[in-house]
Amino acid sequence: MECSIARALDVVGDPWTLLIVRDALLGVTRFEAFQARLQIPRATLTARLEHLVDAGILERRAYREHPPREEYVPTAKGRGLRPVIITLMQWGDEFARDDPPPTHLEDAATGRPIEPTLVDRVSGAPLTALRVRAVGRVVPRRDE
Amino acid sequence: MECSIARALDVVGDPWTLLIVRDALLGVTRFEAFQARLQIPRATLTARLEHLVDAGILERRAYREHPPREEYVPTAKGRGLRPVIITLMQWGDEFARDDPPPTHLEDAATGRPIEPTLVDRVSGAPLTALRVRAVGRVVPRRDE
């Protein structure tokens, strides 16, 4: 499919991948660490890491020869997924929560809590306020 | 898992679900329309729609008796996924593109193109500028 979302989901559209990327962005780099944190089956983890490296989201990097050991660190493309993960977390907090969220975001400098919002970069107006229209493969809208 | 992202991915973490939700947010409501647009196998579509209704993301609504016909419309929870889909689309455009993106966003009132960015709602500062820290299940960070 030619759509950007479909191409994104080709890479990221399974239950584990985004959890791995989230942990990677939090600083996790090693096989054992991912496995222990996520409780992901080892074979699945192997497959996912392979896939993420192939897709250019993680980079395999030797951190020791003898025995050869490698760690996985996010590339720029991987770091680009941070907004996706943040908005997904927000949605989970807002719509699929039953207890207070275990993780929140704060400014590393001031310590103030951060509430991420999507705005238009140019006008600064929140997307919820604008009536956004998707142009290209349009289908008539009905309600909101 | 107790994390918001994991709970979100429980619902939305497969290759099809977000594509269905995207189409639903564009105004697609009917089984045949989803199937034709996405080329999704019919059995899979049945399962996904069921799941989305159970999760409270789509709502089944009769649009005709005799024969009973139902359509699927997004709930508030479903509409809440829009930022997720937008950021995912942006990532796909920026990092997984080879041709110009087929869909872009514009203000429905003025027609001006929109560039969605994540900012802190309070300070207005873009998240890329702040050094955001995830608090809760912390792991020491290394590089960026």
Add this chain to the structure above:
DNA sequence: ATCCATGCGTTCAATGATTGAACTAACTGT
């Protein structure tokens, strides 16, 4: 009345992915 089209599914066998548990291999530190 008969025939075709529409709309929303179900059924089926085949293929593919995911799972958990156990195993391997190459080291290292004590």
Add this chain to the structure above:
DNA sequence: ACAGTTAGTTCAATCATTGAACGCATGGAT
């Protein structure tokens, strides 16, 4: 010599996904 660390592989069992075909209620045209 021996336990421990690290990053996997292997295997059989289960589960999900796929494509193709079928079902069924109806409406409209001939």
